[in-house]
Amino acid sequence: MENFETIAVRTQTERTQFQEHSTPLYLTSSYVFEDSEDMRASFAEEKERNIYSRFTNPNTSEFVEKIVKMEGAEAGYAFATGMAAVFSTFAALLNSGDHIVSARSVFGSTHGLFTKYFTKWNILHSYFNVNEPETIEGLIKPETKILFAESPTNPGVDILDLEYLGEIAKKHDLILIIDNCFATPYIQNPMKYGADLVIHSATKLIDGQGRVLGGVTVGREDLVREIYLFSRNTGPALSPFNAWVLSKSLETLPVRLEKHSENALKVAEFLQDVPQAESVKYPFLKSHPQYEIAKKQMKLGGNIVGFQIKGGLHAGRKFIDKLELCTRSANLGDTRTIVTHPASTTHSKLSSEELEAAGISEGLVRISVGLEHVDDIIADLRQALGSV
Ligand SMILES: *Cc1c(COP(=O)(O)O)cnc(C)c1O
Numbered sequence: 315m316e317n318f319e320t321i322a323v324r325t326q327t328e329r330t331q332f333q334e335h336s337t338p339l340y341l342t343s344s345y346v347f348e349d350s351e352d353m354r355a356s357f358a359e360e361k362e363r364n365i366y367s368r369f370t371n372p373n374t375s376e377f378v379e380k381i382v383k384m385e386g387a388e389a390g391y392a393f394a395t396g397m398a399a400v401f402s403t404f405a406a407l408l409n410s411g412d413h414i415v416s417a418r419s420v421f422g423s424t425h426g427l428f429t430k431y432f433t434k435w436n437i438l439h440s441y442f443n444v445n446e447p448e449t450i451e452g453l454i455k456p457e458t459k460i461l462f463a464e465s466p467t468n469p470g471v472d473i474l475d476l477e478y479l480g481e482i483a484k485k486h487d488l489i490l491i492i493d494n495c496f497a498t499p500y501i502q503n504p505m506k507y508g509a510d511l512v513i514h515s516a517t518k519l520i521d522g523q524g525r526v527l528g529g530v531t532v533g534r535e536d537l538v539r540e541i542y543l544f545s546r547n548t549g550p551a552l553s554p555f556n557a558w559v560l561s562k563s564l565e566t567l568p569v570r571l572e573k574h575s576e577n578a579l580k581v582a583e584f585l586q587d588v589p590q591a592e593s594v595k596y597p598f599l600k601s602h603p604q605y606e607i608a609k610k611q612m613k614l615g616g617n618i619v620g621f622q623i624k625g626g627l628h629a630g631r632k633f634i635d636k637l638e639l640c641t642r643s644a645n646l647g648d649t650r651t652i653v654t655h656p657a658s659t660t661h662s663k664l665s666s667e668e669l670e671a672a673g674i675s676e677g678l679v680r681i682s683v684g685l686e687h688v689d690d691i692i693a694d695l696r697q698a699l700g701s702v
Pocket residue numbers: 395396397398400421464468493495496515516517518527528529
């Protein structure tokens with residue numbers, strides 16, 4: 315098996331007659347057939363080839379192949395956004411009456427999907443608290459089909475033991491799906507621990523530069539086949555242009571994440587010592603409650619740091635307002651450091667009980683540490699904290 319960095323750089327579509335070194339863009343909606351027999355055989359799937367770009371395209375295939383290799387998966391399919399990947403994966407595999415067991419701390423729109431839309435089709439869910447994984451088995455019913463989680467979680471930066479989830483899924487014959495967005499395939503490979511499918515929002519660290527949206531699901535071939543057939547009919551496909559951008563981005567994923575994680579650890583260590591911070595959460599800080607699990611399943615700590623500002627909602631807002639270099643933005647995993655205050659923004663509609671259940675306190679600040687010089691990032695955080 316090739317090393318990760320080599321896969322990232324050298325997995326490429328076949329060179330054309332023009333002998334290009336870097337993969338070109340294939341902006342084409344459809345592909346040409348030799349004759350009616352060629353066309354018949356292609357539609358019958360007797361041949362593996364491109365038919366129409368809603369199904370496959372050389373750029374999306376290159377992107378998918380890289381993620382498949384990086385995650386140690388069998389197959390995959392790429393989507394226009396991370397949410398298209400989440401929705402299509404669940405919708406392809408579930409029937410009315412099926413049940414999902416999921417961590418309560420999931421991405422906001424995933425929570426919206428479970429609570430507002432799947433309920434319309436009689437697909438119900440039960441949530442477990444990420445800090446009480448021993449309660450998971452008690453939630454499993456005869457109708458339960460999928461066990462779902464993110465690790466690290468957003469925005470609480472809690473860690474779930476993937477090996478433990480893998481054991482539960484195996485014991486109860488559930489499909490284990492992990493949203494691996496915060497870790498990326500460079501830092502963590504859930505399939506090693508028994509995940510059947512892995513989902514990424516490629517919009518975040520995979521693009522890494524805040525440019526395009528994308529998503530991907532990889533994993534067991536039989537399950538990906540179902541997802542592919544569903545998507546071929548319903549049309550959530552990734553655009554070739556975005557696939558081309560994302561595949562190029564993957565070439566630098568390892569070097570970017572080494573630096574992101576180095577900067578993030580320094581930011582976390584800085585915050586540990588400031589009087590305005592009540593507590594700091596970063597997977598590779600020894601004080602993280604699940605530090606040992608993080609060390610077991612993650613290669614690096616990643617770029618997300620969570621900290622608790624003293625003074626709750628008011629202090630959180632004031633701190634965000636005073637930032638000069640770091641940006642107030644909804645994205646994460648960008649080269650630019652982004653700071654968010656979930657209680658007053660993304661999660662402002664939740665009651666205080668719901669906030670607590672989701673692992674969010676009023677003073678929680680999430681930092682997506684970027685690739686600026688770490689001294690400049692820390693200087694900005696220090697001056698903003700000074701005014702709280
Ligand atoms: C952003 C995000 C998504 C959704 O991805 P989009 O590309 O924005 O649709 C899903 N899961 C997690 C954990 C995310 O951070």
